[in-house]
Amino acid sequence: MTADLEPFFNPKTVAVVGASARKASVGGVIFRNFLKPAFKGTVYPVNPRTTDVLGITSYERVSSVPDPIDLTVIAVPAGIVPKIMLDCEEKGVKAVIIISGGFKEIGSEGAYLEQQIVEITQRSGIRVIGPNCIGIYDTNTGVDTTFLPASRMGRPGKGYISFISQSGAFAAAVLDMNAQSGLGVSRVVSFGNKADVNEIDLIDYLGKDPETRVIVEYLEGLSPSTGGQYLQTAKMVTQEKPIIVVKAGRSARGSVAAVSHTGALAGDARLYDFAFHQAGIINALDFEDGFEMAKTLASQPPAKGNRILIVTDAGGAGVMTVDACDALGLRVPEPPEKEKQILRSAFPGYCSVNNPIDLTGDTDAERYQIAFDTLLGTPHYDAAIAIVMMQVPLLDLDIVERLLSIVRKYDKPLVACTAGGRFTMSGARLLEEAGIPTLPTPARAAKAIWSLVKYGEIKQARREEESAS
Numbered sequence: 001m002t003a004d005l006e007p008f009f010n011p012k013t014v015a016v017v018g019a020s021a022r023k024a025s026v027g028g029v030i031f032r033n034f035l036k037p038a039f040k041g042t043v044y045p046v047n048p049r050t051t052d053v054l055g056i057t058s059y060e061r062v063s064s065v066p067d068p069i070d071l072t073v074i075a076v077p078a079g080i081v082p083k084i085m086l087d088c089e090e091k092g093v094k095a096v097i098i099i100s101g102g103f104k105e106i107g108s109e110g111a112y113l114e115q116q117i118v119e120i121t122q123r124s125g126i127r128v129i130g131p132n133c134i135g136i137y138d139t140n141t142g143v144d145t146t147f148l149p150a151s152r153m154g155r156p157g158k159g160y161i162s163f164i165s166q167s168g169a170f171a172a173a174v175l176d177m178n179a180q181s182g183l184g185v186s187r188v189v190s191f192g193n194k195a196d197v198n199e200i201d202l203i204d205y206l207g208k209d210p211e212t213r214v215i216v217e218y219l220e221g222l223s224p225s226t227g228g229q230y231l232q233t234a235k236m237v238t239q240e241k242p243i244i245v246v247k248a249g250r251s252a253r254g255s256v257a258a259v260s261h262t263g264a265l266a267g268d269a270r271l272y273d274f275a276f277h278q279a280g281i282i283n284a285l286d287f288e289d290g291f292e293m294a295k296t297l298a299s300q301p302p303a304k305g306n307r308i309l310i311v312t313d314a315g316g317a318g319v320m321t322v323d324a325c326d327a328l329g330l331r332v333p334e335p336p337e338k339e340k341q342i343l344r345s346a347f348p349g350y351c352s353v354n355n356p357i358d359l360t361g362d363t364d365a366e367r368y369q370i371a372f373d374t375l376l377g378t379p380h381y382d383a384a385i386a387i388v389m390m391q392v393p394l395l396d397l398d399i400v401e402r403l404l405s406i407v408r409k410y411d412k413p414l415v416a417c418t419a420g421g422r423f424t425m426s427g428a429r430l431l432e433e434a435g436i437p438t439l440p441t442p443a444r445a446a447k448a449i450w451s452l453v454k455y456g457e458i459k460q461a462r463r464e465e466e467s468a469s
Contacts, residue, residue: 004127005197005205007095009187010141011070012041015062015093017084018075019045019053026099026147027075038142042067063091071095073135073145078102081131082116089124097145098130103193105132114195121196133192134168137175139185140211146190148172159184160213161294164202166220167248168192174287182432183295186211198223200230207237213298215243216290231279238280239462242297242455246284247272280458282451292444293451296437300413302456305382307331308449310356311371312387313363313395317417317442318356321385324446330453332356333381339374346370356387364394365402372406376414383413383452385445390424400430407436413452417445 014034018027031053034043044067045053048060059065062072062084072093074084078100088096103114114131121128129135135145139158146153156178163185165171171190178185187209189202199217206212215237222230234243247269276283284290308330312318322332334355335343343353347367352358357375359367368386376384386403388395407414416431416438418424431438439445 002205002208005095005201007070008097008127008129008136008197009138009143009205011095011143013044013065013067013070014039014041014143015044015046015059015065015069015072016075017046017062017072019047019058021050021053023149029147029149030073030075030099030145033144033146034142036142036144038139039144040142041070044069046072062087062093065091069093071097071143073097073099074130075099075147078110078113078131082113082120085117085120085126085128088126089120093126095127096129097133097135098128098192098195099133099135099145099147100130101132101192103131103195105193114193117195126196128196129189130192131195132168133190134171135190137171137185137188140187146172146175154179157182157184159186160211160298161185161216161291162187162189162206162209162212162214163216163218164189164191164199164206165218166191166194167218170218170287174291177287178291182429183291186213198226198230200226200233203230203237203243204233207233207240213241214294215241216284216294217243217245218248218287219245220248227275231275234279234281238458242282242294242451242458243280244282244284244290244294244297244451245276246287246290247276280462282454282458289447292437292439292448295432296413296415296448296451297455299435299437300407300415300452301411302459303383303413303449303452304456304460306453307333307380307382309372309375309381309384310387311359311368311384312356312389313359313361313392314387314389315352315356315358315360317387317389318358321387321417321442321446322356324443325449328446328450330446330450335375336378336380339378339380342374343371346374361389361392362394363392365396365399368399369402369406372403372410376406376410376412381412382456383449385415385417385449387417387442387445388427390418390420390427397427397430400427400434400436403431403436404434413449415439415445415448415452417442 016031019031020028022028044065045058047058104111153176168190340353357371419440428438
């Protein structure tokens with residue numbers, strides 16, 4: 001299964017059916033994407049109406065291209081797609097991405113066209129992503145079949161989060177948002193109507209992919225015929241890396257909308273929640289929630305328990321973090337008396353040595369170092385949240401190196417929380433670049449640390465299952 005998908009992500013030769021010199025055309029944008037230096041293979045335009053696209057020889061059909069073709073990208077009206085698929089079969093193409101819409105999502109006429117594609121796929125062994133999708137964006141190989149121009153949709157840099165989505169629009173929005181925020185991605189796949197390749201194939205592939213540390217999925221629904229296999233595959237993958245799902249169609253009206261969007265069977269949200277729990281999948285409320293957990297899981301180790309140490313220079317933010325942790329079922333235990341005495345001797349009397357440790361507004365980076373060195377190295381805490389309000393006068397950007405040294409020394413997960421303007425944002429960027437996930441509110445920092453606790457529990461459950469079997 002995994003090897004079959006390799007031509008999608010690492011093709012040596014690509015044919016773009018519908019390639020055009022027109023910048024505003026779907027085929028034109030996709031063809032130009034493959035001319036960028038990031039893609040190291042060879043791209044061939046296929047367009048029977050011209051012999052030349054941007055100075056490159058164009059071919060009437062895929063079968064006319066003189067070289068073997070690993071991947072064909074189809075961006076033409078739905079009605080002629082089956083004919084092109086037959087041509088790809090004749091050529092021996094390994095993989096096809098069908099960008100075109102107008103298939104089962106529009107009703108019976110489109111469903112008939114899609115069934116023809118399915119029959120060709122099953123007969124020929126060609127793997128197909130789509131139809132009704134934007135395909136693949138891959139920062140490792142430069143494959144980019146998204147037809148939205150760079151002026152409208154940013155392209156994020158390299159990262160270790162892979163995202164799969166039935167919805168092309170959401171995949172595009174995620175790419176654009178991540179480009180804006182600076183959060184890198186590895187591979188992004190919009191698979192649309194899943195006439196062939198589905199989420200099972202993709203999570204299996206990404207589960208074995210060394211460039212992927214966390215998988216995030218936007219899901220509208222699972223087919224009753226494949227749901228069990230999906231959960232079984234997910235359970236295997238989550239032994240090694242987290243899967244986070246943003247599930248749409250949770251309400252009755254949302255389920256109806258999902259069917260009209262991609263023909264998905266959305267189903268009962270409670271059944272999905274139970275099934276995800278059994279498979280070790282982490283539920284996300286929305287994309288913001290999902291990607292904040294993903295960046296945390298991609299950069300920090302899973303927590304071995306739920307006891308959280310909070311160190312802050314703002315008392316109110318510390319209290320809010322305790323509330324958020326409590327709502328998520330996380331424990332915020334006080335330090336043992338021995339460690340309290342150490343902190344009392346090191347800090348001014350007005351600092352609080354309970355949990356949260358309140359270093360107050362005259363703190364410097366040294367106080368953070370002392371607090372974490374005193375407590376995080378003990379067996380009393382499993383993970384930590386550092387609340388760093390950069391506006392305090394004695395706190396410099398060397399706090400970044402201090403926190404990084406803490407993470408390296410104790411090998412326990414740590415997330416940061418900071419909020420503010422230009423100076424604060426420069427500190428937040430440095431923290432993120434150092435691999436310390438940084439969140440703007442106490443509630444979101446607590447949710448990020450919860451994801452590490454949750455995945456730690458999932459990993460522990462898998463170990464116990466293996467020991468019992």
